[in-house]
Amino acid sequence: MIKKILIFGKGFLGNRIAKSLDNTFLTEKRVSGDRAKLEDYLSEMYPDIVINAIGKTHGPGVPSIDWCEKNKKETMRSNVLAVYYLAEACARRGIYFVHLGSGCIYNGNNDGKGFSETDEPNFGLNREQFYATTKIQAERALKRLSKKYPDFKYLVLRLRMPIDDMPNERNLITKLLGYKELIDVPNSMTVVPYMMPAMKELMEKEKTGIFNLVNPGVISAADIMRLYKNLVDPSHEFDVISLMKLEQDLVQAKRSNCYLNTDKLKLSGIVLPDIRNGVIGCLTRYSKVS
Numbered sequence: 001m002i003k004k005i006l007i008f009g010k011g012f013l014g015n016r017i018a019k020s021l022d023n024t025f026l027t028e029k030r031v032s033g034d035r036a037k038l039e040d041y042l043s044e045m046y047p048d049i050v051i052n053a054i055g056k057t058h059g060p061g062v063p064s065i066d067w068c069e070k071n072k073k074e075t076m077r078s079n080v081l082a083v084y085y086l087a088e089a090c091a092r093r094g095i096y097f098v099h100l101g102s103g104c105i106y107n108g109n110n111d112g113k114g115f116s117e118t119d120e121p122n123f124g125l126n127r128e129q130f131y132a133t134t135k136i137q138a139e140r141a142l143k144r145l146s147k148k149y150p151d152f153k154y155l156v157l158r159l160r161m162p163i164d165d166m167p168n169e170r171n172l173i174t175k176l177l178g179y180k181e182l183i184d185v186p187n188s189m190t191v192v193p194y195m196m197p198a199m200k201e202l203m204e205k206e207k208t209g210i211f212n213l214v215n216p217g218v219i220s221a222a223d224i225m226r227l228y229k230n231l232v233d234p235s236h237e238f239d240v241i242s243l244m245k246l247e248q249d250l251v252q253a254k255r256s257n258c259y260l261n262t263d264k265l266k267l268s269g270i271v272l273p274d275i276r277n278g279v280i281g282c283l284t285r286y287s288k289v290s
């Protein structure tokens with residue numbers, strides 16, 4: 001049976017998922033504390049799966065998570081409360097709930113092993129960054145809901161720094177092209193064209209729990225632009241700066257830099273290309289459409 005997928009959150013990823021997966025409907029519906037209205041809407045739409053792509057990752061005039069530091073109430077409403085309301089409505093109706101989480105709740109490489117899905121977050125709990133705090137709280141809210149509704153099926157996909165093959169102000173390539181100064185710290189990242197089939201497969205298998213949905217390996221922002229210089233535009237210039245300078249002079253909140261372990265994804269039969277090869281493919285296609 002073909003499953004009907006309803007996507008909430010009409011932003012970068014909501015639109016991208018709707019374009020890539022079949023049988024989706026991307027709704028503009030706002031999720032608020034009006035639970036009766038939300039349940040009526042779900043009854044009317046009758047989805048098998050709800051994907052939550054709602055979130056506050058930036059805001060007017062501030063194109064980064066620094067916006068969340070000064071707009072905590074709004075960030076909390078979208079990143080935690082909306083998740084809870086939507087998930088609870090799905091739990092009550094037996095709808096499979098897929099949530100876009102973030103891997104930016106870790107810092108470091110966990111002694112070279114990478115952080116797995118069972119490791120406790122080590123970034124965002126001590127006021128380093130409000131966005132990370134809310135992403136942890138959302139995951140905890142889902143865990144609590146699953147205790148209240150034992151049949152509730154939910155999947156959390158932890159993404160990091162999405163890289164796409166088409167220009168978009170939220171695509172990491174587009175963002176990096178706009179920066180004159182970059183850091184050279186290795187990070188796990190999600191290559192969007194590979195995220196889509198992986199997400200589809202996880203949903204078809206009705207997987208539940210948390211999955212690190214990033215490509216294996218690590219790459220830095222400076223590495224990506226070095227590849228851009230080699231493959232696309234040799235005249236592109238940028239300077240490499242330290243993480244300390246970035247955090248002292250250029251951004252407000254601390255940034256998570258981390259390596260996520262992808263063994264669980266692999267054990268589920270999903271093998272994504274290494275991050276460097278994934279980025280090369282994106283850069284090559286990006287240069288043809290930009």
Ligand SMILES: NC(=O)c1ccc[n+]([C@@H]2O[C@H](COP(=O)([O-])OP(=O)(O)OC[C@H]3O[C@@H](n4cnc5c(N)ncnc54)[C@H](OP(=O)(O)O)[C@@H]3O)[C@@H](O)[C@H]2O)c1
Nearest residue numbers: 009010011012013030031053054055078082100101102159
């Ligand atoms: N992009 C990334 O780097 C990244 C990385 C890891 C995880 N994620 C997660 O993926 C999700 C989607 O991110 P994105 O990059 O697609 O962000 P985005 O482009 O800002 O899209 C988020 C959308 O959610 C909408 N929204 C906010 N509150 C809402 C509510 N209460 N009801 C309905 N819609 C609401 C926003 O609308 P308004 O702006 O009009 O409020 C916006 O259209 C977020 O949860 C984010 O944390 C993103």
